[in-house]
Amino acid sequence: EWRRSLDAEALPVARGFDTRKINMAWGAAIQMLMTYFVIDQTALKDSFGAQAEPVLATAKWLAATDTDEFFVRTRKGYRITPAGRPFTRSIASQFDAFLQDGSAQFSIAV
Numbered sequence: 383e384w385r386r387s388l389d390a391e392a393l394p395v396a397r398g399f400d401t402r403k404i405n406m407a408w409g410a411a412i413q414m415l416m417t418y419f420v421i422d423q424t425a426l427k428d429s430f431g432a433q434a435e436p437v438l439a440t441a442k443w444l445a446a447t448d449t450d451e452f453f454v455r456t457r458k459g460y461r462i463t464p465a466g467r468p469f470t471r472s473i474a475s476q477f478d479a480f481l482q483d484g485s486a487q488f489s490i491a492v
Contacts, residue, residue, distance in 0.1 A: 407433045408479050411441070415462060415474040423459035437477060444476055 407430040414421050421441050426434040441460045444453050452466025453473050462470055475481050 403430055403433045404436070405479060406430065407437050408477050411437045411477045412474045415470060415477070419462040419467060419470065420456070420458075421460040426459075440477060444473070 407426060410426060410429065411421050414425075421437075423434075423438060426437060430437075441453075442455070445455045445460055448454070450465070451463055452469055453460060453462055462473055466473060
């Protein structure tokens with residue numbers, strides 16, 4: 383796509399960014415976790431509608447399978463507990479669709 387834009391003498395301004403709503407929902411969840419240690423379920427649904435469902439399903443699964451209780455369900459969504467904060471990057475990586483499919487560039491260190 384990038385090369386085609388150059389060949390057509392157009393600016394390749396979208397290179398490197400996947401702006402589909404589903405990927406933006408995953409990104410918003412990661413940003414919430416890395417910044418506030420929470421996933422606000424209402425905010426995700428309000429911003430992304432049905433595209434938030436796979437993100438929230440992953441959060442539900444992660445909270446249900448976390449026997450150490452580093453990531454837990456709350457009334458408003460999900461949060462990383464104080465004990466889980468040293469593992470925030472690893473927890474957030476569970477919401478990186480590119481890491482899961484092997485095409486990650488920046489989360490690969492996780």
